[in-house]
Amino acid sequence: MGLFKKSAEEKVAVAEMRAADRRLNENSDRERRAGIRDETPEYQRLNAAANEAAAKVSFWHGGTRRKTR
Secondary structure (H helix, E strand, O other), rough: OOOOOOOHHHHHHHHHHHHHHHHHHHHHHHHOOOOOOOOOOOHHHHHHHHHHHOOOOEEEEOEEEEOOO
């Protein structure tokens, strides 16, 4: 496998990361439109989920994981 090719597991992890990011961004937009400027518990929950999902994805594929497994 090449450096930039994704395994089936990596593809699933990338999809989960993108979905978590999308949920976080949708919530942020909704809260901004409502005039909420502080971090709400919902924002913190979604942010933690997005960070956990990003930790499962290689840096080369948009995540935060630096080492290969």
